Amino acid sequence: MEAKKNTVEKICEMQTALDILGGKWTFLIIYALLDGKKRFKELERAVTGINTRMLVKELKNLEDHQILTRTAFATVPPTVEYSLTDKGRDLEATMKYLYKWTKDWM
Amino acid sequence: MEAKKNTVEKICEMQTALDILGGKWTFLIIYALLDGKKRFKELERAVTGINTRMLVKELKNLEDHQILTRTAFATVPPTVEYSLTDKGRDLEATMKYLYKWTKDWM
């Protein structure tokens, strides 16, 4: 009963994380940013299949949760850079193992 | 351009994995099974907040993709055990790092 209770608790904690990360595109966006900052259009090209609307929405979501930062430059046409915070970059291990699993099993 | 192309490819591959794993409850169910097989009701209690309908659906989904196996026993009342396959258990590292991140940042 002891170990079981711990599992339940852990699952509850993870639910809060997955509320943020569990979207259809969230992991992919973070993964795309692991190798450095990217501009909006670069992300749109990197994450195949996503549309503008969802990318905007997800970026806002991730910024709200301090997983990435947004930096806008007043150029013409405008330039905006997105890059992971420490919190975001700390998902690297998770992402790498997820990719490894994908390679091994899919 | 070279490294970038690789990222795009990796993201495409991961999309196929996330099509299976990306549900609201999927990760949590797998996490619950990491420490051994569980019966249906045990899972329902472990994954706080899930309802019967979704659990059935997700278990079927995961079984279809060989991430877990279902074993039914003709007892009364019926007993059904779910346990991870090798493919499923191989998500352990991913899950553990995800939990670690949760603990560190949430």
Place this chain on the structure above:
DNA sequence: TACAATAGTGTACCTACTTGCAAAAGTAAA
């Protein structure tokens, strides 16, 4: 003069995920 480029916004729509509730079967225990 027309077009391309960037980073979005506005509007409208849609469907698929998710939920709630009730019911089945058969035995054991109160």
Place this chain on the structure above:
DNA sequence: TTTACTTTTGCAAGTAGGTACACTATTGTA
């Protein structure tokens, strides 16, 4: 006799997540 237990399924309904497409501003280039 009634209730409880387990593993589902059926039905009906709701909501949020996701999609499509057009449009803005400003400058440089062909």
